[in-house]
Amino acid sequence: MEFTESAVAWVSGLPLCIIAAVLCIIGLFIGFSMAFRPAQAIEMQKNFYEKINWRMEPISMEKEIANTRIMGLFAAVFSLLALYLILFSGLFCS
Numbered sequence: 368m369e370f371t372e373s374a375v376a377w378v379s380g381l382p383l384c385i386i387a388a389v390l391c392i393i394g395l396f397i398g399f400s401m402a403f404r405p406a407q408a409i410e411m412q413k414n415f416y417e418k419i420n421w422r423m424e425p426i427s428m429e430k431e432i433a434n435t436r437i438m439g440l441f442a443a444v445f446s447l448l449a450l451y452l453i454l455f456s457g458l459f460c461s
Contacts, residue, residue, distance in 0.1 A: 387453045388454060397439075398441070
């Protein structure tokens with residue numbers, strides 16, 4: 368428990384803009400991963416659901432891959448926009 372408490376105390380001492388920027392960079396990575404490797408993202412999701420006792424299969428894999436690619440691009444663009452606003456708007460970093 369001491370490690371968790373010290374980790375939380377350390378993170379709480381960081382500026383908000385650093386934490387938000389790191390989260391945006393993680394979002395960019397996830398978005399680009401989904402956009403450029405949609406089949407792998409779908410397989411990871413299927414494996415997760417099997418571990419919690421659910422089985423899922425898309426009706427049309429072609430549509431699912433296209434939708435996953437679009438969703439990944441949207442997540443990447445949204446994360447990039449948020450990162451731009453965080454770093455250059457002056458709202459978080461002052």
